[in-house]
């Protein structure tokens with residue numbers, strides 16, 4: 001373990017603006033698809049540090065989809081900047097870290113299937129770092145903040161004190177609200193059909209902007225704002 005304690009790291013991350021922070025040892029990703037393990041991205045990685053920022057919950061209630069889309073884009077940028085500052089913080093302690101893009105860019109893209117994959121799966125990283133569970137809508141659910149959370153991560157070349165994976169909390173056994181709400185049946189309870197979802201939920205504005213026009217699977221979840 002390094003000289004930076006978990007408590008100190010969480011304090012630094014909170015001061016940078018994150019709402020939650022968790023740490024996963026790289027070994028927790030050993031089931032990741034080939035090419036998407038943190039060590040495939042950065043071979044020195046020993047720990048993955050993951051941090052969350054909650055979207056102001058009312059953003060999803062606005063009728064004009066630009067509100068939600070714009071807030072999302074700002075949060076992606078904010079989390080990237082928090083990650084970059086954390087990398088500098090580690091460097092000043094003689095520890096090396098690299099930033100994983102919160103959203104884009106990434107290399108893996110199947111145009112026919114409209115299927116993309118980030119450098120690592122951010123939602124699995126958050127789960128591995130003890131920050132929540134994955135709902136049947138495929139989104140991270142943090143017990144206190146719900147599913148309106150965005151995820152940032154950095155890969156660190158030091159063994160940091162890990163957080164335990166969440167246990168004893170899951171989707172209610174008989175809940176299928178998110179699956180039923182999806183207008184294009186893109187969800188099967190485990191994965192999302194990205195082509196169906198993207199074609200329905202992303203409006204590509206003629207001026208080049210991506211406007212998200214659907215978030216029903218997020219909005220209908222009883223854990224949207226937390227599990228109490």
Ligand code: SF4
Nearest residue numbers: 182186197214216217
């Ligand atoms: S965002 Fe909309 S289209 Fe995409 S999976 Fe959720 S409900 Fe379905």
Ligand code: SF4
Nearest residue numbers: 135136171175178221
């Ligand atoms: S709507 Fe129900 S099944 Fe879907 S993620 Fe939320 S709790 Fe889980």
